Amino acid sequence: MLATFTRGTLLAALALSLSSTSILAQDWQSELPAFRVGLLGGENEADRLRKNECMVEQLEEVLGIPVELYPASDYAGVMQGMLAGQLDFGVLGASAYAGIYLQDANAVEPVFTSLEADGSDGYFALMYARSDSGIESLEDMEGHSLAFADPNSASGYLIPKAELEMAGIDIESYFSSTGFGGGHEQATVAVLNGQYDAGVTWSSGVGDPAKGYSRGNLTSMVQKGLLDMADLNIIWKSNLIPNGPWVIRQAVPQEVKDIVADWMENLPETDRECYIEISQGDGQGFKRVGHEFYENIVAMRRAELEGSR
Incomplete structure (x- = not known):
C-alpha cells in the first residue's frame, strides 16, 4: 500500500533527514540568531509578505531559528542589504545579482x-x-513616453534598453520621455492610468x-x-533572459546553506501552493545554478x- 504524506509529515521527514548535518546546530545558531530574507520591490508590501508567509513557517521549522522578512521598496534596498551583510537570503533579478557581484564578488552566491x-x-x-x-508596435512608440520598472531590473530596464539600442534606437530621442515607475506592478498601473x-x-x-x-508580473x-x-x-518582446537567482550570503554557515537548499529543492513536491506563491506563478521547480549562468548579464x-560614467 502506498503511504499518503501530508505537508507536515514531509517537512518532518525533511527535518529528520537533515539532522545529521545539524548535530552541532547550536554552534551556527549562535552565529545566526535569525535568518533574514530580503523581498524585492515590484508589488505592494502586503502582497509580498502574504505570499512569503509559508516560507517563514517552513524555514523556521527546518532551521530551528526565527525567519524574518524584509520587504524593500525597490531592488536597491535588497542589494544594499546583501552587500552590508544585513540579509541572508532572497531572490534577485539577473541584473540585480550582477550589480551585487560587480560591487563585491564574495557577497552572495547563486543557489537556484x-x-x-x-x-x-x-x-x-x-x-x-x-x-x-492605438499603439500596436514598437514603431508606433516613436514620440511616446515609456516607463521602465526599476534601474536594477534586467527585464524592467537593462535588457530592453540594451536591445533597443542594438536595434539602432536612441532612447532619448525616440521616446518623448522615459522614467521609472517604481517597480513592475507600479509601472503597469501608471500605464493603465495614462501616466505613461x-x-x-x-x-x-x-x-x-x-x-x-504562466508566471511574472502580469500573471x-x-x-x-x-x-x-x-x-x-503586447508590442515588443526581448530575447530570452536568464531567470534571476535565489542567492544566499556567502558567509552563512554551510549547514544552513544545505538545509535551505534541500528545502527549496523539495518544495514543489512538499507544498505546491507555497512554491507557486514564492515563485510568482507555476513552473517545473528550481534548477541549481552558479555564477557562470549570469556571466553575460554581468x-x-x-x-x-562604464557607459554611464
Missing part, C-alpha cells in the same frame, strides 16, 4: 533559478501599451496570454484582479555602468 512551465530557465521582457491607445504610454515588465512568455501567461496582477489582459497590447551590467 526557477524553471518555467515549459521547462525553460529564462523569461522575457515585454513592452506593453493600453489597448485603446507604455511600459516594460517581466513574463514567462508561455501559457495563456489572457491569464498574463500576479491578473490573479489579484488588478489587470485585465484585454486592456493591454558583462552587460558592467558595460552599462
Whole structure:
C-alpha cells in the first residue's frame, strides 16, 4: 500500500533527514540568531509578505531559528542589504545579482533559478501599451513616453534598453520621455492610468496570454484582479533572459546553506501552493545554478555602468 504524506509529515521527514548535518546546530545558531530574507520591490508590501508567509513557517521549522522578512521598496534596498551583510537570503533579478557581484564578488552566491512551465530557465521582457491607445508596435512608440520598472531590473530596464539600442534606437530621442515607475506592478498601473504610454515588465512568455501567461508580473496582477489582459497590447518582446537567482550570503554557515537548499529543492513536491506563491506563478521547480549562468548579464551590467560614467 502506498503511504499518503501530508505537508507536515514531509517537512518532518525533511527535518529528520537533515539532522545529521545539524548535530552541532547550536554552534551556527549562535552565529545566526535569525535568518533574514530580503523581498524585492515590484508589488505592494502586503502582497509580498502574504505570499512569503509559508516560507517563514517552513524555514523556521527546518532551521530551528526565527525567519524574518524584509520587504524593500525597490531592488536597491535588497542589494544594499546583501552587500552590508544585513540579509541572508532572497531572490534577485539577473541584473540585480550582477550589480551585487560587480560591487563585491564574495557577497552572495547563486543557489537556484526557477524553471518555467515549459521547462525553460529564462523569461522575457515585454513592452506593453493600453489597448485603446492605438499603439500596436514598437514603431508606433516613436514620440511616446515609456516607463521602465526599476534601474536594477534586467527585464524592467537593462535588457530592453540594451536591445533597443542594438536595434539602432536612441532612447532619448525616440521616446518623448522615459522614467521609472517604481517597480513592475507600479509601472503597469501608471500605464493603465495614462501616466505613461507604455511600459516594460517581466513574463514567462508561455501559457495563456489572457491569464498574463504562466508566471511574472502580469500573471500576479491578473490573479489579484488588478489587470485585465484585454486592456493591454503586447508590442515588443526581448530575447530570452536568464531567470534571476535565489542567492544566499556567502558567509552563512554551510549547514544552513544545505538545509535551505534541500528545502527549496523539495518544495514543489512538499507544498505546491507555497512554491507557486514564492515563485510568482507555476513552473517545473528550481534548477541549481552558479555564477557562470549570469556571466553575460554581468558583462552587460558592467558595460552599462562604464557607459554611464
